[in-house]
Amino acid sequence: MATIKELAKSCGVSVATVSNILNNKPGASETTRKLVLEMAEKLNYTPNIVAKNLKMQKTRSIGVIAEDMTIFSIPDIIDGITDYCQEQDYQILLTNLRLFKKYNDTYYNREDYFDLVRLEIKKLMEKQVEGIIYVAAHERIIRCIPDTLPIPAIMAYGYSKSDKIPSIVVDDVHGAAKILEYMVSNGHKRIGVITGKPDSLHAQARLVGYQKILFENGILYDPSLVMEGDWTRISGYRCASQLLDKGVSAIFCMNDLMAGGVYDRVDEMGLKAGIDVSIAGYDGRELSGYYRPPLTTVSLPLHDIGHKASELMIDLINGTVIDAGPENVCYVGCELQVRKSVKDIT
Amino acid sequence: MATIKELAKSCGVSVATVSNILNNKPGASETTRKLVLEMAEKLNYTPNIVAKNLKMQKTRSIGVIAEDMTIFSIPDIIDGITDYCQEQDYQILLTNLRLFKKYNDTYYNREDYFDLVRLEIKKLMEKQVEGIIYVAAHERIIRCIPDTLPIPAIMAYGYSKSDKIPSIVVDDVHGAAKILEYMVSNGHKRIGVITGKPDSLHAQARLVGYQKILFENGILYDPSLVMEGDWTRISGYRCASQLLDKGVSAIFCMNDLMAGGVYDRVDEMGLKAGIDVSIAGYDGRELSGYYRPPLTTVSLPLHDIGHKASELMIDLINGTVIDAGPENVCYVGCELQVRKSVKDIT
DNA sequence: TTGTATGCGTTATCAT
DNA sequence: ATGATAACGCATACAA
Numbered sequence: 001m002a003t004i005k006e007l008a009k010s011c012g013v014s015v016a017t018v019s020n021i022l023n024n025k026p027g028a029s030e031t032t033r034k035l036v037l038e039m040a041e042k043l044n045y046t047p048n049i050v051a052k053n054l055k056m057q058k059t060r061s062i063g064v065i066a067e068d069m070t071i072f073s074i075p076d077i078i079d080g081i082t083d084y085c086q087e088q089d090y091q092i093l094l095t096n097l098r099l100f101k102k103y104n105d106t107y108y109n110r111e112d113y114f115d116l117v118r119l120e121i122k123k124l125m126e127k128q129v130e131g132i133i134y135v136a137a138h139e140r141i142i143r144c145i146p147d148t149l150p151i152p153a154i155m156a157y158g159y160s161k162s163d164k165i166p167s168i169v170v171d172d173v174h175g176a177a178k179i180l181e182y183m184v185s186n187g188h189k190r191i192g193v194i195t196g197k198p199d200s201l202h203a204q205a206r207l208v209g210y211q212k213i214l215f216e217n218g219i220l221y222d223p224s225l226v227m228e229g230d231w232t233r234i235s236g237y238r239c240a241s242q243l244l245d246k247g248v249s250a251i252f253c254m255n256d257l258m259a260g261g262v263y264d265r266v267d268e269m270g271l272k273a274g275i276d277v278s279i280a281g282y283d284g285r286e287l288s289g290y291y292r293p294p295l296t297t298v299s300l301p302l303h304d305i306g307h308k309a310s311e312l313m314i315d316l317i318n319g320t321v322i323d324a325g326p327e328n329v330c331y332v333g334c335e336l337q338v339r340k341s342v343k344d345i346t
Numbered sequence: 347m348a349t350i351k352e353l354a355k356s357c358g359v360s361v362a363t364v365s366n367i368l369n370n371k372p373g374a375s376e377t378t379r380k381l382v383l384e385m386a387e388k389l390n391y392t393p394n395i396v397a398k399n400l401k402m403q404k405t406r407s408i409g410v411i412a413e414d415m416t417i418f419s420i421p422d423i424i425d426g427i428t429d430y431c432q433e434q435d436y437q438i439l440l441t442n443l444r445l446f447k448k449y450n451d452t453y454y455n456r457e458d459y460f461d462l463v464r465l466e467i468k469k470l471m472e473k474q475v476e477g478i479i480y481v482a483a484h485e486r487i488i489r490c491i492p493d494t495l496p497i498p499a500i501m502a503y504g505y506s507k508s509d510k511i512p513s514i515v516v517d518d519v520h521g522a523a524k525i526l527e528y529m530v531s532n533g534h535k536r537i538g539v540i541t542g543k544p545d546s547l548h549a550q551a552r553l554v555g556y557q558k559i560l561f562e563n564g565i566l567y568d569p570s571l572v573m574e575g576d577w578t579r580i581s582g583y584r585c586a587s588q589l590l591d592k593g594v595s596a597i598f599c600m601n602d603l604m605a606g607g608v609y610d611r612v613d614e615m616g617l618k619a620g621i622d623v624s625i626a627g628y629d630g631r632e633l634s635g636y637y638r639p640p641l642t643t644v645s646l647p648l649h650d651i652g653h654k655a656s657e658l659m660i661d662l663i664n665g666t667v668i669d670a671g672p673e674n675v676c677y678v679g680c681e682l683q684v685r686k687s688v689k690d691i692t
Numbered sequence: 693t694t695g696t697a698t699g700c701g702t703t704a705t706c707a708t
Numbered sequence: 709a710t711g712a713t714a715a716c717g718c719a720t721a722c723a724a
Binding site: 349350351361362365366369393394395396397398399400401402 | 702703704705
């Protein structure tokens with residue numbers, strides 16, 4: 001691979017001149033400019049970015065630490081990150097923690113992988129990344145990033161609880177509110193809920209959204225209509241029977257998987273989902289489009305979270321950040337996905 | 347951030363000595379070794395890998411070009427790549443082409459994005475990656491990598507058709523054979539097939555596997571039992587009726603989505619999937635586990651393809667490659683995933 | 693308009 | 709056992 005020095009020699013000019021021309025700096029005559037450019041093409045000159053980075057003391061690279069690439073939420077977030085970073089000519093250095101593969105669903109309430117994270121952060125910093133984005137598999141408080149880092153860090157899809165580290169999260173309150181508004185506007189008043197695990201931030205916020213819309217529409221909040229699920233399909237199945245006994249016309253499930261369990265139970269009872277009982281989900285996962293009837297749900301703004309995170313990151317790197325939002329957390333809105341599982345009974 | 351020079355000064359020794367100690371080279375006294383190590387800790391010394399890379403003329407990094415992160419096959423392949431690369435202390439530089447987002451399903455038979463690929467390869471090479479892995483969203487012949495590259499390249503989940511560029515692909519013939527063997531051993535003799543698009547390499551190989559097992563079991567191959575689908579659920583639905591009219595006891599679908607369509611039709615006819623008619627899928631996608639009854643299918647060795655690709659790549663980089671397989675293509679086996687949709691009728 | 697020289701942080705060669 | 713120094717490929721201040 002030709003270096004700038006060889007290129008200069010071939011052209012019979014100095015490296016400084018070549019460097020200037022290659023970087024579109026003014027001051028070179030049109031003649032030499034042409035000569036150099038042509039020769040660069042001819043020799044298939046490839047600049048060595050490593051040398052450039054060393055000289056410039058910056059790399060235009062961002063470390064991305066993902067908890068586990070194979071969990072459904074992560075690829076879309078990374079897609080959002082790459083989308084913006086490519087536009088801005090930043091390179092991402094991906095680190096895949098493989099937490100789920102290693103700890104199998106128990107990782108989210110343990111902290112012994114924090115050392116692993118610290119180690120990966122150190123490695124990334126040795127590679128001179130200019131910032132670090134941590135991508136969580138689902139929202140919770142995660143204090144794995146030291147807030148003494150000499151470079152900016154961002155928590156995507158999780159809460160850093162540090163005023164040094166902005167968090168980008170889903171606006172679950174509004175997400176739940178949107179779908180409940182839709183249900184209420186379709187005439188439903190007795191709406192059962194199947195929640196996620198009670199210690200989940202997602203579950204808590206979505207319940208607030210539910211209560212909010214009830215209140216705004218003058219519907220009394222009946223706690224006996226909220227059943228505790230655990231995000232699994234089978235838990236949706238179990239909760240469904242009890243809710244149906246209480247005469248609800250619709251059930252709001254806090255994820256699409258549990259909604260699947262409700263379909264199971266409804267089928268089993270000889271009822272028709274979307275007709276005899278309305279069902280709504282949450283997350284907007286691909287599989288929800290294949291339920292019969294297709295599930296009305298609200299889709300997570302995964303791509304947008306990644307996009308927003310990298311926007312903020314690059315602003316932080318350039319020192320052009322306007323405002324990271326109150327408490328340093330930025331809420332990204334969800335989109336209602338209307339399909340066929342909620343019936344209009346007005 | 348402290349440099350090696352500052353560290354040396356703080357220790358009152360030369361940079362050469364510090365470098366030797368930090369790299370576990372022999373020749374330093376135990377005293378200075380301790381001193382340097384402690385001081386490094388104290389100053390929180392962070393080596394600059396960029397400088398090291400420049401000096402060493404290697405980066406221990408591999409460019410990974412993914413067609414689209416959000417397509418289901420890609421994340422698992424990348425997971426396999428990161429798995430092995432992290433073990434070997436290689437860094438991946440991820441480039442997400444976002445083909446699906448840009449061209450929406452038409453990209454796979456056009457070539458006008460090849461220039462895009464070439465550009466990304468060039469960028470990666472400027473960053474001094476030591477090899478490039480191209481990760482396709484589904485298998486086909488893809489000639490987007492010039493076979494004149496000065497560094498090794500590998501095609502994962504696609505065929506390069508170049509003797510310079512090894513290909514790592516699914517062994518679809520054996521995959522289909524496995525599931526057919528299972529069906530036949532459960533007493534099925536009249537087995538319908540719903541294929542993918544006829545120009546698909548996947549579809550062709552899976553059909554060969556189907557025919558192979560029929561032959562080995564002395565079952566006559568009846569072409570009227572193979573219906574042409576197009577990978578979509580609705581096509582599975584459409585083909586199902588006709589197959590059922592022909593009195594098949596089981597249907598082999600070349601992907602899980604079309605199997606879903608068969609479920610739809612079977613339900614509609616008042617029959618029971620997995621009891622009145624046996625159904626098998628292909629791909630092993632997450633959603634197939636949520637069908638009722640759960641779908642018996644064969645799971646794609648996505649992780650293994652990524653793992654194998656990076657193994658081969660690092661061997662290539664080190665010049666320790668044994669054999670890339672006949673025709674430079676390496677077939678990776680699938681795993682049968684027995685669930686509840688195939689009934690034993692023996 | 694062009695060239696010379698320096699240094700980015702590191703490793704490695706060769707003295708001492 | 710340790711140190712001085714060159715070199716990796718590039719950008720830039722400054723000289724010509």
